[in-house]
Amino acid sequence: MHDIRTIRADGAAFDAALARRGMPPASPALLERDAARRAAQTALQEKQARRNALSRQVGEGRRKGEDTTALEAEATALRTEMEGLEADVARLDAEIRAVLESLPNILDPDVPDGPDETANVVLKQWGEPKDLGFAPKQHFELGEALGLMDFATAAKLAGARFTVLRGPLARLERALGQFMLDLHTREHGYEETIVPLLVNATSAYGTGQLPKFEEDLFKTTDGRYLIPTAELPLTNMVAGEIVAEKRLPIRVTALTECFRSEAGAAGRDTRGYLRQHQFRKVELVSITHPTQSDAEHERMTACAERVLELLNLPYRRVVLSSGDTGFGAAKTFDLEVWLPGQQMWREISSCSNTRDFQARRMNARFRGTDDKSVAHVHTLNGSGVAVGRALIAVMENGQQADGSILIPPVLWPYMGGQERIAAA
Template sequence: MHDIRAVRTDPAGFDASLVRRGLPPVSVSILERDMVRRTAQTALQEKQARRNALSKEIGQGRRAGADTGELEAEATALRSEIEALETRAANLDTAIRQALEVLPNTLDDVVPDGPDETANVMLSQHGARRNFAFTPRQHFDLGEALGMMDFATAAKLAGARFTILQGALARMERALGQFMLDLHTQQHGYTEMIVPSLVNAAAVYGTGSLPKFEEDLFKTTDGRYLIPTAEVPLSNTVAGEILPEKRLPIRLTALTDCYRSEAGSAGRDTRGMLRQHQFRKVELVSIIHPDHSAGEHERMTRAAEMVLEQLGLPYRRMLLSSGDTGFAAARTHDLEVWLPGQQMWREISSCSNTRDFQARRMNARFRGGSDGKTVAFVHTLNGSGVAVGRALIAVMENYQQADGSITVPDALRLYMGGLERITVV
C-alpha cells in the first residue's frame, strides 16, 4: 500500500515507477480525489467546531434563561450537514484507498528497465554444469521410468497439475524439506514455525494478493483462502502490532504445502511437476528495521543460495527487471537452477524486499528512535529457501546416471538413511 503523502510529495516520481512497470501514470487523478477529500475534511472540521461552539452557547443561554430556539435550529441543521460530510469524506477515503491498493510497489532505482524476464540481469553464477556422456532426460521421464512418479493416477484423483510421488522419490522430497529447515534454523538464525494453510481475507490482503490477484488463489466456501506460500501467515504474525524495536529483526521459516490456481498458465509446463496447483516450499520471512532491509535482502538471498551450493546444483542470481518484478516487491533476486534435461535455467527461488509496502497493508509497526517513542512501519522481506519440488527436479536431472538411476547428493544421505542411489526396485 502506498502512502498518499508520498504521492503528494513526488507525483512525478510516483508515476515514473508505474511507467517503468508498463502501467499508466495515475497521480493526477488520485491527487484530484485527494484534494476533494481534504476540502470535505476541512469543511467537516469547521462544522464540527461550530457545533461544539453552539453546544456551549446553548448551554449558557439555557442557564441564563435566554431563548435558544434559533441556536438549536442551527445545531439541528448542522447535524445533517455533518453527517453528509462524514459520509462524503468516508466515501472519498475508500475511493482513494481502492485506487492505491491495486498499484504495485515503487521500484528500487537499481532495478533494470525492461518489459519482462528478457531484461533481467545476471549478477553472478555458481557451479559448473555437468558434462553428460549421454543425453540427459527430463525429470518426468526419469521419475516414470523409476516407477516413483505418477501423473496419471494424480490426474484421476484431482485433475491436471498434480503429482503422486512414491518410494525413494517421496522420501527424497521429504529429505529436501528437512535439510532446508535444518540449514535455515541452525545456520541462518530463522525460527521454524508451523502455520495454518487456510487464512482469512485480511491476511491475504496484507501481503498483496487481494484484491488484485484473487483469481490466482483457491477460496473456500466459508471465505477463507488456501495459502499460495507461507509468506502470507508468517508475515501476518505481526499484523496490527506495534513491536518494541529490540524485537527486530524477526526471522521466520516454515515448510508448507502451497496452493495456486496457475491462472493464465494454460499451455505452460503442462508435463511434469514444474508448475503445480499444490507444491511444497520452505519460505523465509524477515521483519526488519527500515535501516537494515537492504542488508537483509542480501543475507536472505545468500541463505537460499547456500541450499543450492550444499546440494551441488549449478545456479545463477538474477536481478529482475521492472516488468518482471512482482506486485509487492521493490527489488527481487531470482535464483535460477540449471536443468540439464530441459537445457534451461529455471527459477527455484525468489527473494524480495517489499520495504514498508506490505507493512502498511498489515499495519505492522515498531516503536523506537532516540526517544523510544517514535512509531514507524517495519520492512518485510520474503524468499523461497527453496521450492522443494523444483529442488527435487533439479537433483533428479543433475544427478541422473546413464542407466536412469539417481545419485543421492551427500547433503541428503543422512536424511535418507544413508541411501546413495535411487534405482528401480
C-alpha cells in the same frame, strides 16, 4: 501500500516510478480526490466547531430563559450538513484507498528497466552445467520410468497438475525439505515455525494477494484462503503490532504445502512436476529495521544459494527487471537452477525486499530505542527453496545413463544412507 503524503509531496516522482512499470500516471486523480477529501474534512471540522458553539449558546440561553429557537434550528441544519460531509469523507477515503491498494510497489533504483523477463540481468553464476555424456531425460521421464512418479493416479484423484510420488522418490522430497529446514535453523538463524495453511482475507490483503490476485488463490466456502506460500502467515504474524526495535531482525522459516490455482498458466509446463496446484516449499521471512533491509535481502538470498551449493546444483542469480518484478516487491533476486533435461535455467527461488509496502497494509511497526518514535518495519520473503523444484533439479542433474539417480551426499543421512535411486 503507498502513503498519500508521499504522493502529495511529489506526484511527478511517483508517476515516474509507476512509468518504470509501464503504468500510466496516477497522481492527478489521486490528488484531486485527496484535495476534495481534505476540503470536506476541513468543512466538517468547521461545522462541528460551530455546532459546539451553538450548543453552548443554547444552553446559556435556556438558563437565562431566552428564546433559542433560531439557534436550535441552525444546529439542526448543521447536523444535516455534517452528515453529508461525513459521507463525502468516507466515500473519498474509500476511493483513495482502492486506488492506492491497486498500485504496485516503488522499484529500487538498481532494478534494470525492461518490459519483461528478457531484460533480467544475470549477476553471477555458481557451477557449470555438466556434459552428462548421453542425451539427458526430463524429470518426468525419469520418474515414470522408475515407477515412482505417478501422474495418472493423481489425475484420477484430483485432476491435472497434481502428482503422486512413491517410495524412495517420495522420501527424497521429504529429505530435501528436512535438509533445508535444518540448514536454515541451525546455520542461518531462522526460527522454525508451523503455521496455518488457511488464512483469512485480512492476512491475504496484508501481504498483497488481495484484492488484486484473488483468482490465483483457492478459496474455501467460509471465506478463507489456502496459502500460496508460507509468506502469508509468517509475515502477518507482526500485523497490527508495534515490536521493540531490539527484537529486529525477526527471521522465521516454515516448510509448508502451498496451493495455487495457476490462473493464466494454461499451456505452460503442463507435463511433469514443475508447475503444480499443490507443492511444498521452505519459506524464509525477515522483519527488519528500514536501514537493514538491503543487507538482509543479500543475506537471505545467500541463504537460499547455500542450499543449492550443498546440493551441488549449478545456479545463477538474476535481478528481475522493472517489467518482471512482482506487485509487492521493490527488488527481487531470482535463483535459476540448471535443468539438463530441459537444457534451460529455471527459477527455483525468488527473494524479494518489499520495504514498507506490506507493513503499511498490515500496519506493522516498530518502536525505536527512545521508546517514542514509531515507524513501519520492512518485510522480506524468499524461497529457501521450492522443494519440488529442488527434487526436479536433483533428479535431472543426478541422472545416470541407466536411468538411475545419484543422491547428493548431503542428503544421505536423511535417506538412511541410500546413495542412489534405481529401478527395483
